[in-house]
Amino acid sequence: MNKLILGRYLPGDSIIYRLDPRGKFLITFYFIGIVFLANNVASYGFLLLFVLFAVYISKINLGFFIKGLRPMLWLILFTVLLQLFFTPSENPLWHWGIFTLSTDGMRIAAYIFIRFVLIIFISTLLTLTTTPIEISDSIESILKPLKVIKFPVTQVALMLSIALRFVPLLIDETTKIMDAQRARGVDFGEGGIMQRIKSFVPILIPLFVSSFSIAYDLAIAMESRGYKDGEGRSKYRVLSWSKRDYMALVVMLLITIILLFIRSY
Amino acid sequence: MEIIFKNVTHSYEANSPLEGLGLDDVSLTIHDKKFTAIVGKTGSGKSTLVRHINALLKPTSGTILVGDREITPETNNKNLKPLRKNVGMVFQFPESQLFEDTVEKDIMFGPMNFGMSEADAKKSAHKMIELVGLGKEYLDKSPFDLSGGQMRRVAIAGVLASEPETIILDEPTAGLDPVGRKEIMDLFKNLQEQGRTIILITHNMDDVANYAEEMVVIHDAKVKAVGKPKDIFNDRSLLTDDILTLPRSAVFAQRLAKKNFSFPQLPITISELTTEIKRQVHGD
Amino acid sequence: MENIISIKDVTYTYPESKKPAINRLSLDIYRNEWLSIVGKNGSGKSTLAKLIDGLIESETGTIIVDGQEVNEKNIWEIRSKIGIVFQNPDHQFVGATVEDDVAFGLENQGIPRDEMVKEVDAALKMVDMQDYKTRDPQSLSGGQKQRVAIAGVLATKPSIIIMDESTSMLDPNGRKTVLDLVKQLREEQNMTIISITHDIEETELSERIVVLRDGEVVQKADPKAIYDIGRKLTNYGLEEPFSSQVAYLLKDELKLPEGYLNEEELIENIWKLSSKM
Numbered sequence: 001m002n003k004l005i006l007g008r009y010l011p012g013d014s015i016i017y018r019l020d021p022r023g024k025f026l027i028t029f030y031f032i033g034i035v036f037l038a039n040n041v042a043s044y045g046f047l048l049l050f051v052l053f054a055v056y057i058s059k060i061n062l063g064f065f066i067k068g069l070r071p072m073l074w075l076i077l078f079t080v081l082l083q084l085f086f087t088p089s090e091n092p093l094w095h096w097g098i099f100t101l102s103t104d105g106m107r108i109a110a111y112i113f114i115r116f117v118l119i120i121f122i123s124t125l126l127t128l129t130t131t132p133i134e135i136s137d138s139i140e141s142i143l144k145p146l147k148v149i150k151f152p153v154t155q156v157a158l159m160l161s162i163a164l165r166f167v168p169l170l171i172d173e174t175t176k177i178m179d180a181q182r183a184r185g186v187d188f189g190e191g192g193i194m195q196r197i198k199s200f201v202p203i204l205i206p207l208f209v210s211s212f213s214i215a216y217d218l219a220i221a222m223e224s225r226g227y228k229d230g231e232g233r234s235k236y237r238v239l240s241w242s243k244r245d246y247m248a249l250v251v252m253l254l255i256t257i258i259l260l261f262i263r264s265y
Numbered sequence: 266m267e268i269i270f271k272n273v274t275h276s277y278e279a280n281s282p283l284e285g286l287g288l289d290d291v292s293l294t295i296h297d298k299k300f301t302a303i304v305g306k307t308g309s310g311k312s313t314l315v316r317h318i319n320a321l322l323k324p325t326s327g328t329i330l331v332g333d334r335e336i337t338p339e340t341n342n343k344n345l346k347p348l349r350k351n352v353g354m355v356f357q358f359p360e361s362q363l364f365e366d367t368v369e370k371d372i373m374f375g376p377m378n379f380g381m382s383e384a385d386a387k388k389s390a391h392k393m394i395e396l397v398g399l400g401k402e403y404l405d406k407s408p409f410d411l412s413g414g415q416m417r418r419v420a421i422a423g424v425l426a427s428e429p430e431t432i433i434l435d436e437p438t439a440g441l442d443p444v445g446r447k448e449i450m451d452l453f454k455n456l457q458e459q460g461r462t463i464i465l466i467t468h469n470m471d472d473v474a475n476y477a478e479e480m481v482v483i484h485d486a487k488v489k490a491v492g493k494p495k496d497i498f499n500d501r502s503l504l505t506d507d508i509l510t511l512p513r514s515a516v517f518a519q520r521l522a523k524k525n526f527s528f529p530q531l532p533i534t535i536s537e538l539t540t541e542i543k544r545q546v547h548g549d
Numbered sequence: 550m551e552n553i554i555s556i557k558d559v560t561y562t563y564p565e566s567k568k569p570a571i572n573r574l575s576l577d578i579y580r581n582e583w584l585s586i587v588g589k590n591g592s593g594k595s596t597l598a599k600l601i602d603g604l605i606e607s608e609t610g611t612i613i614v615d616g617q618e619v620n621e622k623n624i625w626e627i628r629s630k631i632g633i634v635f636q637n638p639d640h641q642f643v644g645a646t647v648e649d650d651v652a653f654g655l656e657n658q659g660i661p662r663d664e665m666v667k668e669v670d671a672a673l674k675m676v677d678m679q680d681y682k683t684r685d686p687q688s689l690s691g692g693q694k695q696r697v698a699i700a701g702v703l704a705t706k707p708s709i710i711i712m713d714e715s716t717s718m719l720d721p722n723g724r725k726t727v728l729d730l731v732k733q734l735r736e737e738q739n740m741t742i743i744s745i746t747h748d749i750e751e752t753e754l755s756e757r758i759v760v761l762r763d764g765e766v767v768q769k770a771d772p773k774a775i776y777d778i779g780r781k782l783t784n785y786g787l788e789e790p791f792s793s794q795v796a797y798l799l800k801d802e803l804k805l806p807e808g809y810l811n812e813e814e815l816i817e818n819i820w821k822l823s824s825k826m
Binding site for chain 3: 131132133161162164165168169213214217218220221222223224225226227228232233234235236237238
Binding site for chain 2: 176181182184185186205206
């Protein structure tokens, strides 16, 4: 459970860490969008170089990013193989039943693979260098206009940040309960489907019970510290947009222009 | 069952950039039918150590022998039930493991997982509920209607019901009031006297002095000292490095030693302390 | 002495329970005193704390805090005068980092940001956690988390601090740092401290001890008078103080004065006896 790299923050310091989280958040989504504009060797290669450069200046070991691919491995493999053997072609290299192997297929499979790498690397870069609370701050900030239509942005943001805060605690709690039940003779992942589902009951019930008790304690603690309903609160945490954040946006603009030039129409 | 650790190392998230050492080349023998206390600061590796005894964790290198059962890095998850039946484990705040709709069913859960028949498990539940100091009238209640202290006792009964030969206790009395604490500790001492091996993780040095025959000090993932509590609490090198604190009787004796008393060996229990005071007041 | 809290004839029964957790309880708490509330698990100690803060509502009687009755209308003002540090360090940490958590109470009061920054720094300094300002709770020990919780409470400058078994889940080291901190705060600031505990040694620092059993006050006196109860303290789920246990075992052969002696007095007396011989 602790092996998931995607979604985890890694304390550190570099220019990427210091960028405003709102900017990072938007740039990540923007980048995922423009990945779909790439359509030839040059454009994919260019984007890959850009991502590797970003990883380099983040001062984070490339190993983390490669590990980030792991949970998605089966999906990647499946999609790549699908493209490799099922891309229709005029002049196949090899043909057997419904399977077709062609240079086109190979090329498209390679593109798909690079696309996965790009998207996973850039999202991993966001989560490794941005604390969950910064992400939730960014979401609050980005959603702010919705206040006009009475959407409870502040409350939702607080909820999100508390939820994020309790993820590690609940993971610890789950590990502990699982250990306790394994010590009482529960075998996870043994027997048939029904058996397996049943073996999770002794985990889920205690987990619900402790989540509720944590929630109750937390609600009492928050209330005792004067939390009413989220309105009339001031904010301690502020995000500051600086020159380097404008620079980052300019870089993204340049990337887009170059990409548009080197992609084929 | 004798428990032997041979050069056991455990690293968390091995081969990842976040690797950390939980146990560092630990070799140790925990004797059969003894009451052994494991002490050390928070995060020193005590819990990691005991989780190897029932293979909840596996060593990164080294071997653990539990009776004739061998646990190595290659041990797979199949066929661990006989081991876990023999090594019962009471976790910190064990009340969080309760889940059945009656106390009786919850106590029977472990034994039945280990292959005990329903009738035998029921018999065991009836015996254990009394042993932990709750009456049979609790068996039909929902565990979630009980107080925290009662839930703790039910959870302990649930571990004892499988009749393990070795019982591992991870701070079993944390958060209980002093009277409840003493009752629980006396219960475990009784079980040991009936022939069980007890391994207790604790921060309470008075409990170590009063109940344990052997003591293991863990510091920074390593075994720092093993021996009889009396010898270890008299080992000055452990005290000066702030690895270990003393039982209250020993602290009291140290204060008396500043007057005209002398203790070649610090007393660690209150009866040792008072006997020695009487001897010195009358004697010389 | 002036009352800061006066509780009159208060009863509270938990929804799922038949027996009241607090039963027709009356108690006066004096301004600037350090009061210990002790008793078995389930004697009603924590329930009482929640009633004082208006976190649960009493069925009978009244509670007056600093001249104001605890009711719907006054509740927020009363809560701003009381800070509670709860038992489980993990279940009261609201913020994602130390500084965010300390700021939480200030944010609730709508304090402007530049003022908050100063208050947060000052509060962290008081508990000696300023070096951990940007750390996340996962990286702190239990004792450090409780110190942050105390800072969060101090930041809003309450006149009453309730420690609701705040040290019971800590290891001896953590417990010591938290207690030393409370002792120091007590000396430096004018505050009423209500400490709920079942550790008899913790009560030594207080001026008065109230013993609860089944939701009622059964004893109320200064520590020395409570410790004089001796062996029978176990009836209230408490341990006899260590020096009393030692004295009890010595009394058959050594002539010690009657009544409770603290460790220092006991050592002094034993020493006198030995030099006479």
